[in-house]
Amino acid sequence: MAAIVVTITSGKGGVGKTTTTANLAVALAEDGFKVVCIDGDIGLRNLDVVLGLENRIVYDLVDIVENRCRIRQAMIRDKRLEELYLIPAAQTRDKSAVSPSDMIRVCDELRSEVDYIIIDSPAGIERGFRNTIAPADIILVVTNPEVSAVRDADRIIGLVEAEEKGPAKLIINRVNPGLTKRGDMLTPEDVVELLAIELIGVIPDDENVVISTNRGQPVALDPKSKTGQAFKNIAKRLQGQTVPFMQLEDKGDFMSKVAGLFKQGGD
Amino acid sequence: MAAWGKPNRQSADEAKERLKLVLIHDRTDLSQDELSTMKNELLAVISRHVEIDPELVKISMSHDGREQKLTADIPLKTSHRRKIG
Numbered sequence: 049m050a051a052i053v054v055t056i057t058s059g060k061g062g063v064g065k066t067t068t069t070a071n072l073a074v075a076l077a078e079d080g081f082k083v084v085c086i087d088g089d090i091g092l093r094n095l096d097v098v099l100g101l102e103n104r105i106v107y108d109l110v111d112i113v114e115n116r117c118r119i120r121q122a123m124i125r126d127k128r129l130e131e132l133y134l135i136p137a138a139q140t141r142d143k144s145a146v147s148p149s150d151m152i153r154v155c156d157e158l159r160s161e162v163d164y165i166i167i168d169s170p171a172g173i174e175r176g177f178r179n180t181i182a183p184a185d186i187i188l189v190v191t192n193p194e195v196s197a198v199r200d201a202d203r204i205i206g207l208v209e210a211e212e213k214g215p216a217k218l219i220i221n222r223v224n225p226g227l228t229k230r231g232d233m234l235t236p237e238d239v240v241e242l243l244a245i246e247l248i249g250v251i252p253d254d255e256n257v258v259i260s261t262n263r264g265q266p267v268a269l270d271p272k273s274k275t276g277q278a279f280k281n282i283a284k285r286l287q288g289q290t291v292p293f294m295q296l297e298d299k300g301d302f303m304s305k306v307a308g309l310f311k312q313g314g315d
Numbered sequence: 316m317a318a319w320g321k322p323n324r325q326s327a328d329e330a331k332e333r334l335k336l337v338l339i340h341d342r343t344d345l346s347q348d349e350l351s352t353m354k355n356e357l358l359a360v361i362s363r364h365v366e367i368d369p370e371l372v373k374i375s376m377s378h379d380g381r382e383q384k385l386t387a388d389i390p391l392k393t394s395h396r397r398k399i400g
Contacts (some may be wrong), residue, residue: 195330196336202338209381231325238331242338244380 051159054166054286055088055184056209056219059200061171063192064221067257067266069099069168071276074268075283077132081163084123084133084244086154088180089170090145093137100264101126101134110138113150119157128269133162143175148182164286173207181208185263186286187216188248193223195235202243217248219282225296236293249282251275253298339376342383350376357387366392 056069066089073085086109087095096102097275107122112135119135126132137156138145155165167184170176181187187208191201201218208216220236227233234242236250254275260267267276281291340346345353354374361367373388 092364198334199341202341205381206342215381228327231327234327234330234334242331242334244378258353294392 051084051155051162051165052286053155053159053183053185054164054174055169055180055187056166056190057169057177057180057187057204057216058171058190058197059173059204060191063190063197064251064257065171065190066094066168067099067188067261068188068219068221068251068279068282069095070266070290071268071279072283072286073132073164073166074098074129074266075276075280076164076166076286077126077129078268078280079283079287080130082131082161083164083166084135084158084162085166085168086115086135087137088151088167088176090137090176091139091142092170093139095168096124096134096136097264098261099134099266100125101136102264105136108136109154110141110145112154113146116249119154131162142171143179146179148179151179160313173203177204177207178211183215184213187213188219188282189216189220189243190219191239192221193228193236193239198234198239198242205243205245205274215245217246218243219249219251220247221251222253223250223296228296247293249278249287250293250296251278267298339378339383342378342381343376345376350374361389368392 050155054072056065056072058065069085073083073131077083085095087093087097089095090110097106101124107117109122111117112119113123122135123133124136126134158165165183167180169180189201189204189208191197205214205216208214218240220239223236224233228235237246240247252275254267256273257267257275260270267273268279278294282292286289318389354372357374358367358369358372367389371390375386377386
């Protein structure tokens with residue numbers, strides 16, 4: 049085995065990097081691959097709670113780097129899937145506890161043992177970002193169809209190119225079909241035209257993501273979730289398969305207004 | 316790619332237009348002021364060699380994919396040459 053290292057980054061915070069990392073890791077593990085995800089957000093760890101593994105942390109990434117444990121000991125196995133592991137970030141340290149060469153060393157050691165290493169990058173363009181892109185073979189930039197997120201994504205794409213780690217691929221998260229149809233949200237085509245990089249995923253805006261995060265159960269674990277399917281499609285495209293982009297339905301517009309009226313009347 | 320519906324474009328159009336300009340400047344680190352200074356300097360150099368009408372000159376930033384381009388459209392005055400010929 050020779051793992052592929054995939055780094056999920058964005059520039060702007062809050063666009064869904066951690067949710068994407070968790071769901072992509074779950075989707076790849078569901079496809080039978082051995083997957084390790086690494087939380088690169090040292091000091092602000094979150095991938096553990098999104099995956100529902102927060103109570104099982106003993107060692108973290110900084111413990112590995114500072115030789116207090118072997119990599120194996122810091123890998124938390126997800127009991128829901130055969131071969132999904134998490135290496136959590138340290139919570140009481142900062143980004144300077146890890147260097148880009150540390151990240152390359154950790155990933156190189158894992159490469160022969162797993163199929164995919166998925167790294168969740170912190171927001172920003174500083175040390176933490178540089179740490180997480182250093183070992184990457186593929187960089188996925190997550191954005192939302194909003195001016196600030198698109199602008200920051202463009203900056204990140206430029207930095208990835210400058211580091212000769214490009215071309216990055218694009219995930220557009222939180223697409224609201226109702227707003228898009230009304231002309232009040234950039235369409236995925238608009239965003240792709242502006243950023244001029246290859247699109248690898250479009251994820252609908254879905255309240256179930258909030259609910260699943262509350263429970264520590266990524267939506268990709270739910271076979272009926274359309275949003276989960278959108279993440280699974282990204283996993284397939286990463287494997288080189290051609291999967292058509294799903295048509296997002298406008299369920300939030302007319303029908304929910306009607307439902308809302310009935311609800312108001314009943315209350 | 317599948318077609319996402321786009322009838323009645325409103326604020327999204329505005330977002331796209333604003334982003335286009337912002338991204339050009341973010342990518343080149345060149346402000347509108349600097350661009351116009353550069354344009355004047357270019358015109359001065361060109362005018363030393365050929366006759367041009369500064370009013371007709373168009374210099375702008377555009378992009379081809381992620382490649383930024385500085386495009387200059389400089390029509391030359393032909394009247395002088397015709398008179399000699």
